[in-house]
Amino acid sequence: MSLLSGIRARLRALVHWSTTERELDAEIGFHLEQETERNLRAGMSPEEARRRARIDFGAAESVREEHRDARGVRWLEDAVADARFGIRSLLRNPVLATTAIVTLALGIGANAAIFSVVNAVILRPLPFPGSDRLVKLSEDNPEKHWVHEAAAPANYVDWSERVKSFASVTAYTPGGHTTMSGDGEAAMFYNANVTGNFFSVLGIEALQGRTFTDDETWEKGTHVAVISDRLWHTRFGGDPKTIGRTVRFDEVPTEIVGVVPASYEFPNPKVDVWMPMEWKPTDRSKDWFRRAHWLGVVARLKPGATLAAGDAEFQGVVRQLQVEYPATNRVMGADLMPLQAFLTADIRTPLLILLAAVALLLLIACANVGNLLLVQALGRERESALRLTLGAGRGRLVRQALTESLLLSIVGGLAGCLLGWAGTRGLAALQPAGMLRVTGVSVDWRLLVFIFGITTASGLLFGLAPAIWRGRQSPADVLKEGGRGGSEGTRIRRWGNGLVVGEVSLALLLTVGAGLLLKSFFNLGHVNPGFDPTNVLTVGISLPQARYDSAAKQIAFYDQLQDRVRALPGVSGGAAALIPSLSGVAWTSDYHIGGRPADQYGTEIAHQIVSPDYFRVMRVPVLAGRTFTDADRQGTPLVTIINETLAKREFAGRNPLGQLITDDKIPDSTTKWMTIVGVVGDEHQTSLSTPPQIEMYQPFAQNPNNYMTLVTRTTADPTDMIPAVRRAIADLDPNVAIATLNTMEQLRSSTLARQRFITILLLTFAGAGLLLSTVGVYGVIAQMARRRTREMGIRIALGAPVGRVQWLVVNQGLRLVGLGVLLGTVAGLGATRAMRSLLFGVSPTDPVTFVVVSAILAGAALLASWLPAARAARTDPASTLRFE
């Protein structure tokens, strides 16, 4: 009974909260009336009777609060009341509320967008079942400066046979091209060769048909392929009868045995065709099987085997191989790392830098909103003091301030979510192809927790100052001083100043980071690639090995093609090269210079195979000797041209012309020596940010190949020539497809794409940070100027020059900014080191960047302080005095 009525009382109190409050008011009113009457009877004057009654009763407001406490529902009622009060007071000041919400939306939105990318790229597991047990095995060679390099097939086979911690090990080649014909128009697709267990190691199941069997790693005489569902739909219309059909890949009859989902995107997102390695069992004993490094290797750890234990056993096997095969493996190390870490290694630093940048932006946003609320709270000093006097609890005032800030952050958070959603889509759309593996905008719990976390944290963070202040101030001081600040007011104003200093220093940090990236990007854009990239079209053409099976046929095709293209109107030159410069890859080997001791070999020389016209067409300067001619062909002495860097390194001060060089590490009687006939200027082989490597060029006629890239210099926009070049190829052989097609400017720009993308993002964040902190400075200085308007009026009235009086305010702003710049610089000098790997040609502590950024910030702050100072000084002194 008592329990029931107790619950009833609480419920009633909760449901009829306003009724309960009204009843209490009526009860208090009745009490006061009775007391007043009693006092009257005791002979007091009516006025005195009423006064006494009120004094005896005490503070009605605190009675109400205690009453709510007693009802046990106070927290909820208070929360509702606080929320209502908060909404009302925010609506009273829509400019402030809007500014705060936009500021927060900016900070939270940027964080949500970047975090969702980080989540998708780094945190979310790979789309393979049990992907945490997948590890990447790579080879390392300290002598050749190899880190995480591709593995040799023989080493792969030994690892998979010997390491017991691995349940299974698979290998794959990096994506290449294959021409599919015999089924409509010939077309080029990306393909990869894989070991038979590739799909089972990764846990990929066939949608149609089957994947490969383990024994298909080795040659069986018949040829099979697995295709992606993307290719299955686009090329075969999703016909289930595709399984079992035989098509021709590079003219080889191949049976399609299965379809797998394209979403697996492995080893790269473009691959549509997988084929088995088809190694010959006899390959195992061949020297090249252990010497050529081109395989990606992934192992699945046995259940229960730890990464450390697996690595320890793996290293043991690697050491065995070093002893067993000294000729190839003497210094060949290897390493093991989680597959996810390997796949995200190159994007990790940029993403973490961006995450740090948006975190800074959010801090600036919070400081800014904190400042806005502080300014607002100072304006409500009297109101708070009054409520305290009337008996409102201090805790209540603190909570009210926090409720207001949480309200703002929730609305800001919602707006930020929208912004973040749009931002993620924008990032996915604007990113350089393949940089971020964001296949779709997906929301998962990590993202929700993150957004909820930062929203609440930001609300508490920026609401803290006004809240603490409200709880601390002494109402008597405030009321006495006519709202012009007691000691707590001073303290809180100091807090506001602190926020400005913090904001400025964070903005400096952010802007310095962006400035360093901008300078790097500028430096990269001005790197001379070593050739003239304007108006050059590059077309990669792969000849089917089955029909172009002799050197003569290969040479004939490319020679005729060059002749036809050169004859096209609008073409000023045509040549062929194995790999166009700046395409991101290079083929390297060891080398040996004729006449040097046997153990004095060099490593990591880049190879290029070119037609005679190449240097003229690409405008690579010839520094000494000659270029190739038509006389350098099959049967004539082997010749080579080296680049300047190699000439300087190996022949410093001596004439390299006529010297011999070979790509054998240790020359023997079978070694093919090449005579150096020329020296040319350095070309950047892989990208603008990688310095030119040592390089040797060999003539195509002496090194024929069934894959070459046609480089065409045009007199106008090279893209206009694409149809004509396509026609020239088709006229020559309709069953040859185009593998790659880019202008040299596209290749050049794509090597910059990543840097450009990150730079633009960071610049955007820095711009937002700069803007926000300027607004913050403005807010605080404007508040300060308003408070000093009277003082300034008096000074001007007494004859002080206006400029001097303005300076009082501006000076104060500059002092805050100066301190912020100082702190930001100190922090920046330490923090920018983290982005060293993203910088090019600029030190992380580049003084020019620091000085320029500081000047920009100081300039913006000067403007932000001067505006309110000027306004205050312009006010008519008489009116400011009257205003008080």
Place this chain on the structure above:
Amino acid sequence: MPAPQNDVLRGTLELLILKTLTLEPMHGWGISQRIQQFSSGVLDVNQGSLYPALQRLEVKGWIDSEWRTTENNRQAKYYRLTASGRKALGAETASWRRYVTAVESILETA
């Protein structure tokens, strides 16, 4: 903030309210007057704190309330002791007596 007034301890106030209500249902002001009368003006009930105390007792289910008309034809909230309130009064009184005896014995021996 006004200093907390300890004229009548919180727990004590509730005990006094319960005791007062054993006579008849009463409104808040009546209770405050009655307590002052009974203690011959020694105990000065902080009138404001009376209402939260009444609310606490109501939540515990020891008292009930309803709006009634006074002799002067005014609306007032009357509080009434419930059965469990009567039982609680017995227990509270016993524990108060123990408390007073304990304090008393300390004062005498010291």
